[in-house]
Amino acid sequence: MAGNSDPLTPRAKLAVTAGKAVAAASRAAGRGSGSVIGGRVALKLDPDLLGRLAQHLDVILVSATNGKTTTTRLIAEALRAAGQVVSNALGANMPAGITSALAGGSDAKFGVIEVDEKYLAGVARDTDPKCIALLNLSRDQLDRAAETRMLAENWREGLAGSKAVIVANCDDPLVVWAASSSPNVIWVAAGQMWKDDAWSCPSCGGVMQRPGEDWFCGECGFRRPTATWALSGDHVLDPHGSAWPIQLQLPGRANKANAASSAAVAAVFGVPPQVALERMYQVQAVAGRYDVVQFQERDLRLLLAKNPAGWLETFSLIDPPPAPVILSVNARGADGTDTSWLWDVDYTRLTGHPIFVIGDRKLDLAVRLEVANQQFQVCDDLNQAVQMCPPGRIEVIANYTAFQDLRRLVGN
Incomplete structure (x- = not known):
């Protein structure tokens, strides 16, 4: 970790100050939190600001089509057991919103950042993350995002050779294909109800075989990797085979899956599953969801x-x-x-x-x-x-x- 010996340049400080002022003006005018407009102004003044703000942090990036805001919040709660956290917990997940969030965390140890799927490769390049959580990929915003395999390819190219530990859902073939270009992957069996975006092999285009929970391509041999962490009913199974109870105030199977991935991320930073999962119980709602x-x-x-x-x-x-x-x-x-x-x-x-x-x-x-x-x-x-x-x-x-x-x- 770079430590705090790297003070921001005068230009970076000016950019942060200007961004905060614009954000405050936007809030005062009743136009929302101001984080996006504030971040845009700051990045205009210092295009390298995101990287500068991230350099003293252990950065964790979270990306997915569904569940990234909730998972970001769960990881942030778990890591508070090990140090102060700065996070864009309200979902402003493109570079401007991320820059605004990090500008408010000068004393933090961890930066837990939700990233829009289209921007993941660029934000990873700028922030040098220690860990990246990849949860799922499915069709979304058809006019804006290209089809899912192209997004997966963008991830795969952007993360190739990454030094980050990738925590990835092995039940989603698109995520597995994207993560497989990285040398250091922790596979989590988090489940996947929606399968309609992964019937053809992302690697060769062949037809995917899906016996039970398993999957593989009958043509090129691309297949589901073996998980070291798994969601099993109301428990998370860790790499040692111990089962830890998930007790959340958030409802549903998807949030248990988010908790399993979050526990795997927390363990990368030395927070044991029991501590991580107990802290996740504090989360009652996420940006109004489930309220x-x-x-x-x-x-x-x-x-x-x-x-x-x-x-x-x-x-x-x-x-x-x-x-x-x-x-x-x-x-x-x-x-x-x-x-x-x-x-x-x-x-x-x-x-x-x-x-x-x-x-x-x-x-x-x-x-x-x-x-x-x-x-x-x-x-x-x-x-x-x-x-x-x-x-x-x-x-x-x-x-x-x-x-x-x-x-x-x-x-x-």
């Missing part, structure tokens, strides 16, 4: 689902029928403007639930639900949807900007 809020004298649970893989995991969390479900979908810039992914989601899993549809693209969603033979009602807004819901806790599932709209509306 239960009161609205119009009803309990609403807010769930974020941005793409087919995320919706599949989220359906497994909701209360059984007849729990009412409100679905909200937008297609703004941050969501991706192409809603054709709705046709990849299996909405028959909502059979038996009263369904209420809101959001900018409620009619797109309504057509999809009609084809899936679901009973639903299209509503003008959240107020009307809640008023029409039968008794019981209401599950609210929304994609990215729809989720932010809902949080503002319910005061979360």
Whole structure:
């Protein structure tokens, strides 16, 4: 580790100060946290600022299509057992947001950083990470991100020969192919419900064979590596075969998988699984996700689902029928403007639930639900949807900007 003997250059200090001032002005104007605009200004003044801010830190990067914000938060909690942590825990995960986050952590030992999949290779080049966690890759934002194999190839090329310890999910063939270019990989059997982006071999294009939980290519021999860490029910199995109980306040199988990967990362830095997992129990909600809020004298649970893989995991969390479900979908810039992914989601899993549809693209969603033979009602807004819901806790599932709209509306 470089230690703190490397003070920031005068230019870097000016960039940090200017970035913080712009961020504060943005917050005062009610335009959000200001972290992105502040980071952009700082990087304009010193294009090398991200690397300078990272040089005294043990940097951990977390990237995936789904689960990176939650996993970043879990790793950050676990590593606080070993030292002070700076993190972009609210999800500003492109270089500007990452720069803003690190600018606030001059005394930290660890930098735990969520990185957008498209930017992983560049951020890894700038920050010289000690560890990189790769969780999954699936279709998302079809108008912005190229198809998943191209993203995997970008990771594979960007991480080739990396000095970082790569902690990677061995159940996702795309992740395995991307990580295999690295000399130092720790494989975690974290599971994968969504398999529709990995039926062809990323290495040769052959058809993948999937007997049980295993997978391999019948043509080139590319196959699932042996895991040293594994999620097994409600436990994490460590490399010695010891089983450690996962006790989270966050719901669902996907979050247990996130905890398993987080425990493997924490162990790289000497934090034992028992300590790491106990600390993860502190996390109740992540940037509003999983929060239960009161609205119009009803309990609403807010769930974020941005793409087919995320919706599949989220359906497994909701209360059984007849729990009412409100679905909200937008297609703004941050969501991706192409809603054709709705046709990849299996909405028959909502059979038996009263369904209420809101959001900018409620009619797109309504057509999809009609084809899936679901009973639903299209509503003008959240107020009307809640008023029409039968008794019981209401599950609210929304994609990215729809989720932010809902949080503002319910005061979360």
